[in-house]
Amino acid sequence: MARVGDRPVTLTRKPEPPADSSDWVIWAAWADRVSFDEIRERTGLDEQAVIKIMRRELKPASFRRWRKRASGQVTKHRKRFMQLREMSR
Template identity: 45%
Template structure:
């Protein structure tokens, strides 16, 4: 899979956002242009195997990681570092 050249700071922020339970993959796509499979590949590259497996197990099927599956839309904190409306 082709990943764009990213600055170390951007990689750190993507990993941080992907690790957060309530930051959806769509927010990462909006801010950095990476789709969910690219984020997964980046996480695989940046994390130890055991940490990656734990992360995948935790986010697989998690409603809060996908905007379309969320039960809520408004009233949640949005980081100032996160782009979008």
């Protein structure tokens, strides 16, 4: 671990980009715990707009991998996540 002065520096593999960039949308779409609702709240983009951005910015194979991953994730949809959580109680 690297050190700066007396504190350790944590090196993250994929740090969060600035929220005002399109890179943030891509980062948030890949993140497991960031739902499409949260993306809409921060950027105003709905799920279909995020899909269009991902299709445009990613390579075809990466887009297919992301789409398969995102469509199977309950956490990407806040409503489905909350329903699942209630059922487990």
